Amino acid sequence: xxxxxxxxxxxxxxxxxxxxxxxxxxxxxxxxxxxxxxxxxxxxxxxxxxxxxxxxxxxxxxxxxxxxxxxxxxxxxxxxxxxxxxxxxxxxxxxxxxxxxxxxxxxxxxxxxxxxxxxxxxxxxxxxxxxxxxxxxxxxxxxxxxxxxxxxxxxxxxxxxxxxxxxxxxxxxxxxxxxxxxxxxxxxxxxxxxxxxxxxxxxxxxxxxxxxxxxxxxxxxxxxxxxxxxxxxxxxxxxxxxxxxxxxxxxxxxxxxxxxx
Ligand SMILES: Cc1cc2nc3c(=O)[nH]c(=O)nc-3n(C[C@H](O)[C@H](O)[C@H](O)COP(=O)(O)OP(=O)(O)OC[C@H]3O[C@@H](n4cnc5c(N)ncnc54)[C@H](O)[C@@H]3O)c2cc1C
Numbered sequence: 536x537x538x539x540x541x542x543x544x545x546x547x548x549x550x551x552x553x554x555x556x557x558x559x560x561x562x563x564x565x566x567x568x569x570x571x572x573x574x575x576x577x578x579x580x581x582x583x584x585x586x587x588x589x590x591x592x593x594x595x596x597x598x599x600x601x602x603x604x605x606x607x608x609x610x611x612x613x614x615x616x617x618x619x620x621x622x623x624x625x626x627x628x629x630x631x632x633x634x635x636x637x638x639x640x641x642x643x644x645x646x647x648x649x650x651x652x653x654x655x656x657x658x659x660x661x662x663x664x665x666x667x668x669x670x671x672x673x674x675x676x677x678x679x680x681x682x683x684x685x686x687x688x689x690x691x692x693x694x695x696x697x698x699x700x701x702x703x704x705x706x707x708x709x710x711x712x713x714x715x716x717x718x719x720x721x722x723x724x725x726x727x728x729x730x731x732x733x734x735x736x737x738x739x740x741x742x743x744x745x746x747x748x749x750x751x752x753x754x755x756x757x758x759x760x761x762x763x764x765x766x767x768x769x770x771x772x773x774x775x776x777x778x779x780x781x782x783x784x785x786x787x788x789x790x791x792x793x794x795x796x
Contacts, residue, residue, distance in 0.1 A: 537567075537575045544582040548668040551581050551687045563687060565643025566605065568635060581687075588642070588689065591615065597692040602642025606654070607633060609641065619661055619693070620795025622700035622718060622788075626653040631710050642688040648679060650736035651712045653704060655679070656729040658691065659737060660700045660720030666690045679736060698722035701791025703784045704732070707771065714772040715780055717760070717788040719747075721796060728785060730760055733777060734769045743785060753789040757782030 545551045554561050560578035564570065588601035591612050598618060600609065609615060610627040630636055630653065644654055645665055655675070663675040668687040675691070678684070704716035713732040720727040726747045731737030743760035747753070761781035766774040 537570050537573060537577055539577045539580040541579045542582065543579055544585055546585055548586060548687055548689055551583060551586075552668045554579055554581055555685060555687065563642070563646070565603070565640035565646070566638040567643075568639035569643065569647055569649075583642075583687070593695070594692075596696075597694055599690050599692045600641050601690045602640060602645075602688045604641045605637050606630060606639050606641065606644065607636040609654075610636060618695060620699040620701065620792070622657045622660070622702040622791065622795070623654065625791070626657045626702045626704075626716070626718070629653065629704065629706065629709060629713075641691065645675065645691060646683075646688050648683065648736060650734055651732045652737070653702070653713055653716050653731070656716055656718035656731040656737040657700050657702050658693070659729045659739070660718040660727050661693050661698060662696075662720070662722075662727075664692050666692065676739065679738075696722060699792055699795035701788045701793070701795060703787035703791060705780050705784055712771060715766075715777050715784050717781075717784045719785070719788040719792040721792045726789070726792070728756070728760060728789075730764055730781065730785065733764060733766045734771070735765070735767055738764065740764055740785070747789065753786040754782065756789060757785035760785045 562577045563581045588603035590601040606627045610624050659676045664672045666689045670686045700720045702718050704713040716732045717730045728740040728743050729737045740760040742763040743756045746759040747756040766777035
């Protein structure tokens with residue numbers, strides 16, 4: 536269980552960033568789904584709930600999702616489904632149960648960069664940007680490969696440029712963590728492929744993308760992804776098992792993406 540010395544419900548993003556900057560053991564609270572499973576000692580717990588950061592809105596060029604938005608709102612958003620297809624819904628609807636998804640947040644998911652995450656590969660396939668309070672805008676794909684930024688996630692933005700995505704995963708049971716997952720994005724006939732829960736964090740599969748973008752089948756594409764990516768062992772599955780199912784998971788995600796167009 537986490538241990539909190541001081542609790543502050545901030546009234547501005549600036550106040551939250553200021554506390555984070557000055558207090559090395561301060562911590563932002565999202566929905567606390569993951570935080571409360573650990574034994575973190577938190578000097579100052581920063582609650583963003585007064586900042587109206589739970590929203591899904593549309594601008595002329597993007598859809599923006601606030602950091603405190605629960606995953607359930609993303610799962611059930613008709614705006615998101617209409618704009619990008621069903622991948623974001625499909626990547627969230629398998630996470631434990633509705634009660635948890637009503638509580639865990641987009642901000643905690645993005646800041647946590649969890650390797651098992653189902654939603655992160657889809658967001659990367661959809662060219663998502665993260666907006667930090669002080670550090671500004673950075674592409675999620677780039678952020679996943681860099682050192683974590685100690686800053687407040689304010690929102691994400693997803694371009695509205697005609698892109699769609701497909702998602703597929705393999706799990707022992709419906710609500711377990713994925714053994715492997717994949718997201719395929721398609722924009723103007725060009726594909727992007729991300730594979731996650733390897734069990735390492737989601738990465739892009741550029742050779743598989745070349746195969747698909749040269750007009751070959753989803754089956755060949757899945758085979759190329761299995762050949763180029765590195766897989767590991769954990770209690771859910773071995774590296775060999777992950778490699779063996781990668782072809783089918785990438786193939787299914789690709790077919791889902793095409794169906795969304
Ligand atoms: C039992 C359980 C099972 C799960 N299974 C799955 C699964 O199968 N697939 C899947 O994709 N996900 C799964 N998740 C993860 C879940 O979807 C969330 O990604 C996770 O709980 C983090 O969201 P949170 O709001 O709970 O974050 P918290 O636990 O509150 O925070 C997580 C981290 O993010 C930081 N943080 C939170 N908000 C911000 C912010 N705005 N700015 C900066 N830093 C911030 C916190 O300081 C902390 O370090 C599971 C979670 C739980 C608890």
